[in-house]
Amino acid sequence: MNITYLMQYVSRRLHTIVRKFSVQDGSREKVCERADLTENAFFADEEDVYAEELLSLAESDCPPLIAMGEEGVSYGIVHSGESVFIVGPVVLAPGSESRHKLPPLSAAASLIPFLYHCKAADMISELLLIQNLFRENICSMHETADYNFLDRSVTMEVNREFTDIVFQHQEEVSTHNPYDQEVREVDSIRNGDLEQLKRSWSEDYIGELGILADDPLRNCQNLGIVLVTLASRAAIEGGLLPETAFSLSDSYIRKLESARAPESAYQLGRQAEYHYALLVKEEREKKAGGEKAFVTDSRVSQCKDYIFAHLHGRITTAQIAKALYINPNYLSGLFKKEEGITIGQYILQEKIKLVKNMLIYSRYSYIEIANYLGFCSQSHLGEKFKKATGLTLHQYREKYGVKGFLGK
Numbered sequence: 466m467n468i469t470y471l472m473q474y475v476s477r478r479l480h481t482i483v484r485k486f487s488v489q490d491g492s493r494e495k496v497c498e499r500a501d502l503t504e505n506a507f508f509a510d511e512e513d514v515y516a517e518e519l520l521s522l523a524e525s526d527c528p529p530l531i532a533m534g535e536e537g538v539s540y541g542i543v544h545s546g547e548s549v550f551i552v553g554p555v556v557l558a559p560g561s562e563s564r565h566k567l568p569p570l571s572a573a574a575s576l577i578p579f580l581y582h583c584k585a586a587d588m589i590s591e592l593l594l595i596q597n598l599f600r601e602n603i604c605s606m607h608e609t610a611d612y613n614f615l616d617r618s619v620t621m622e623v624n625r626e627f628t629d630i631v632f633q634h635q636e637e638v639s640t641h642n643p644y645d646q647e648v649r650e651v652d653s654i655r656n657g658d659l660e661q662l663k664r665s666w667s668e669d670y671i672g673e674l675g676i677l678a679d680d681p682l683r684n685c686q687n688l689g690i691v692l693v694t695l696a697s698r699a700a701i702e703g704g705l706l707p708e709t710a711f712s713l714s715d716s717y718i719r720k721l722e723s724a725r726a727p728e729s730a731y732q733l734g735r736q737a738e739y740h741y742a743l744l745v746k747e748e749r750e751k752k753a754g755g756e757k758a759f760v761t762d763s764r765v766s767q768c769k770d771y772i773f774a775h776l777h778g779r780i781t782t783a784q785i786a787k788a789l790y791i792n793p794n795y796l797s798g799l800f801k802k803e804e805g806i807t808i809g810q811y812i813l814q815e816k817i818k819l820v821k822n823m824l825i826y827s828r829y830s831y832i833e834i835a836n837y838l839g840f841c842s843q844s845h846l847g848e849k850f851k852k853a854t855g856l857t858l859h860q861y862r863e864k865y866g867v868k869g870f871l872g873k
Contacts, residue, residue: 466598468548472496475552475591480581484551527604527612528592530557530585532566536577541592545599552592556582565613585610647695654699654738657746662739685727689734693717696741703745706766708773713740764789765803768796772812776819779839782808817853820846824862831858 472483476498485494528543533554540553556577589609597603653661677687697714701707717737724730771785785808786793800808816838823834832843840846847858854861 469494469496471595471598472550473498475595478591479552479555479583479588481553481555482551486549486551488547488549527609528589528596529565530588530592530613532557538577538580539588541588543592543595545596547599550595552588552595554580555588556580557588558582558584585614589613650738651695651699654696654742654745655703657703657742657744657749659739659742659746662742666735681727682724682730685730686721686724689721689724689730689737690718692734693721693737696738700741700745704748705741705744706769706773708770709744710741713737713744764791764796765800768800768808769811772808772815776812776816777837777839780812813849813853816840817850820850820858821854821861821865824858825865834858 468485472485472494473496476483476496480499482495482497484496487493528541531540531542531553533539537556537559538554539557540551540555543550543552586606589606593604593606593609650662650665653659653665676684677691678684693714697710701710714737717733717740721730721733724733767789768785771788772780775784782793782797786796789796797808800811804811806814819838820834823829823837829837831846835843835846838846840849850861851857856864
């Protein structure tokens with residue numbers, strides 16, 4: 466194996482230094498593809514002192530990430546068996562500081578703008594590339610992230626609090642809200658049954674919602690996030706496109722994070738449940754006879770996912786077929802059989818749906834909407850829109866546009 470080339474590759478990927486120390490004879494090799502890094506006096510002197518201390522932390526099973534103080538400056542260490550590789554320094558993104566720490570480098574603060582900033586996942590990927598090339602037992606990203614970022618005391622604390630909560634509920638003869646009520650709630654979303662959803666909300670039962678945080682606002686925000694997450698998964702099972710469900714989930718969760726009152730946060734979660742149930746209901750009604758709620762061929766689902774992800778441009782059946790490695794004519798026939806409409810009709814249907822949202826909730830002009838969604842002109846969009854809705858773009862915005870978002 467050309468180990469020097471491997472070190473050069475990792476150095477270029479992380480824009481940092483890669484060192485190799487032989488376990489047998491103590492020989493060393495240093496590679497850095499950044500001239501400005503090797504010419505820095507700090508890296509020629511003081512930083513080498515830390516290499517000896519880092520070597521003592523080499524782990525045979527998972528490569529550790531070592532945080533040097535609180536500044537984000539970090540190193541990765543790989544024990545390949547015959548050699549130990551030290552990769553770094555880099556600056557890890559905020560929130561990804563490893564639990565393995567050493568005292569800070571004296572020049573750490575001045576180094577931060579100079580060093581490469583990356584996500585922990587990017588650093589781990591390169592460390593695993595080195596380690597797994599030399600190992601029969603593959604180490605995974607999950608194992609490495611768990612080893613570096615999950616404090617073992619946290620797991621023990623979870624178990625301790627779990628025991629306390631169970632004991633407290635037994636002492637107070639209190640319970641969480643019944644599981645069967647939650648099942649009915651989730652089923653109503655999965656089936657697009659708005660009335661059943663309302664009934665499940667109004668059920669009377671002995672029980673309480675879980676306490677997910679000490680702060681009342683944070684607690685309701687967390688409860689709202691749980692509701693959105695469960696509702697999005699139920700909606701996908703009910704036939705809603707995963708990309709649609711996930712995008713709506715992202716939107717609701719961002720709003721939940723900015724909520725200022727516990728009641729509004731919790732009710733926003735309930736609103737999300739209703740929104741998902743409504744979308745499932747509409748999806749089912751579109752299907753022939755309202756009975757066919759699920760896509761039976763994964764390639765049709767993949768086709769719809771591709772369309773959703775590319776609604777901002779012009780989409781052809783040939784493009785989709787190429788992306789899915791399938792014959793265009795076969796895909797067209799399969800889609801028509803499953804959905805009852807052609808791929809072209811489905812694309813237009815989804816674009817019109819997005820146009821409606823943009824007319825209601827945005828200030829984008831008609832020409833901007835047309836350009837964004839890949840229509841050849843505003844008049845072309847207007848013609849298709851009126852045929853689908855019976856209204857012009859202006860009439861629709863005037864009739865349904867939210868006050869404060871109306872534009873020309």
